[in-house]
Amino acid sequence: MAPRLSLANPLVTADQLETTPSGRDGVDPALEQQLRCTGCDLIQAAGILLGLPQVAMATAQVLVQRFYYVSSFTKFALRDTIMGALFLACKIEESPRKVKDIINVFDYVIKKKQDLPIIPLESFSPLFYDMKNGLTVAELQILKRLAFNVQVQLPYALLVNYLQCLGLTQHPRIPQMSWNYLNDGLRTNIYVSYQPPIIACAALFLAARQCQVKLPDQPPWWTVFDSDLRDLVNIAGHILSLYHTQPPPDIPLTLPELEEYQSEILKAHPPGAI
C-alpha cells in the first residue's frame, strides 16, 4: 500500500532499535554508534564542500540512519553507503551533483578525517573505480532495502515557524543554536525515532535552556506544538551526548577495514577477560 501524502516519517520500532542488523552480526553497539556518527559527519562535511542545501545533507543522513536499521555494517560498507545516500538525496532534493564530484569530495573529507596526506584522487585509478562502483550499488541498495521510502520530512521549516510563534527570531543566539542542534542531531537516532515537530521542539527547548530564556509555561509552550516533556528531555539527552564523546578518527569505512578493526579490538580485549 503506497503511503498517502504525509508529513510523517517512517520510524523504527523499539525492537529495531534494540537489536540492529549489525548487532546481530557481532558489531559492538558502541562501535555501531561511532560508525553512524562518523558517516553522518562525513556527509555533512562533504555536503558543505559540494555547496548543497542543508536539506540535501539532512535527507542523506536520515537515509543512512534508516538504512542501517535494515542492513548490517558488516555487509554494506559505510563509505559506499554515505556516498550513495548523498548522491540520492541530491536528486531527491532537486540539487543533483556529478558522481565524479561526490567521489572527489568524499575522498578529500575522508583523508582529512583520517589525517592522511591530501593527494588528489586520480580519475582512472583503481580506488576511483572502486568508489564509483560502490556508490552506484549503494544508491540502488538504499532504494531497494528501504522499499523506496526515501522521502524524508525535516524539522527545519517547523523550527522557524516555532521560533516565530514564540517571538524568538530576533534573539541573538537561540535561532542559530537550535538550528545547529537540528544539524548535530542528525548523527543520533532521533530522526528515526521521533517525528519532525517533536525534534524541532526539542532543539528549541535545549537552546532556550542553554541561553536561560524562560518560555511560556502556563500551559507549557511545547504542548501547543504537540510534544511532551519526556520526549523533549530524551531527545535533548541524545543531542547532548554527542558532545561528550568524539568517535576516534580511524573509524573503519570499508568492509576489510571493519574486519581488521574488530579483530584488533578482539585481540586487545579477548572475550571473557576484563
Next chain:
Amino acid sequence: MRVEIGEDMNARTSAKYRKEKKVGEGTYANVYQGVEVATGRLVALKKIKVGDFKSGLDMSAIREVKALRELHHPNVIQLIDVFSHKTNLNLVLEFLDTDLEMVIKDTDLIFKPDDIKSWMLMTLRGLYHCHRSWVLHRDLKPNNLLIASDGQLKLADFGLARDYGDATANMTSQVVTRWYRAPELLFGAKKYGYAVDMWAVGCIFAELMLRTPYLPGDSDMDQLNTMFRALGTPTDEDWPNHTQLPDYVQFKQYPRTPLTTLFTATTPDSIDLMEKMLVYNPIKRITALEALNHPYFQNLPRPTAPKKLPKPALNINEGQVAEKRRLDPGKSI
C-alpha cells in the same frame, strides 16, 4: 509507519505481478503490460533501466516515484506498487488503454463541444490536485493524458515533475515538449510556477478544437515566432519586464488577432477561458482552480459523462503508448 525491510517486501511485491508483453519503450524505461495475479487486473509495469553507471538512477525515475507517491486522485495515474527485481526498479501503474493524442488523431471520431468540456474538466481536476500538492507536472501534452477504459482521463508521465513554491530555487527552463512550452520557458526563465502547466492546458484546449497541434514550432526560435504570429507579439504592457528574461530575443511585432477568427465554431465562454490560459504574463495567467470555476464549466452544454466519450476502436497493442511516442523526433525535448 515503520522502517520496512525492503528486501522481504520486494520479493512479496514482485510475486504479485506477472509480466506479459512489452508495449512501449521510453528514454529511461521499458513498459510492459502485466497482470496482478490475485485479481486479474491489468497493470502497466514500468521497468527502469539502470544499466547507465554514469549518473546512477535516472532523475526522472526518482521524480516520478516521488510525485506519484504523494498524489492520489481519480484524474492522476495511480502508482500501485514499486519493487525491485535483481538490479531493476519496477513501477507498477494502472493500465490505461489509450491517450488523448490517439483520440485527437483518430479521424473516425467526431468531437462534440460537450466531449471537449469533459476532457478539459478532467485534465484541470487532475492538474489542480497536483498544484494544490505543490507539484508541477512540466510535461503536459495530449500524449501524456491517458484514458482509462471507463473514459476517465488521467495525468501521466511525471518524469519531469517537481515540487515548486520555493521562491529562491532556480529551476531549469528546458521542460515541457516544445509545442506546449510556455513563453517564459522559451525565454529561459529560471523561476516559474503553475502557469507553465496552464499554458500547456491552453494549447491542449485549442488542439482539441482544431484537431491538430495549435502552435507547432520546428525549433525553440520558431516556436516563439509561431506563437507570436498566432497570438500577437507581447508588448511591455502585456507582460512587464519580459525583455529582461535571460534568453530574450526581439521578434517582429505581429498584431494580436482575436481567437474567434481561428476558432469560428465555438462559444464565447470557451474562447474566454482559452484566452485566459494563453495570457503571456505568467502572473496574470489563470490558475487551475480559477479555470475550474470559469463559467465555461457551468454553462450548457454539460460535459459528457466519461463513459460516453468518443474512443478509438480498441487495439490492445497500442495501449500505454505514452512511453514510446517520446522517441518521435521533433516532438520531445
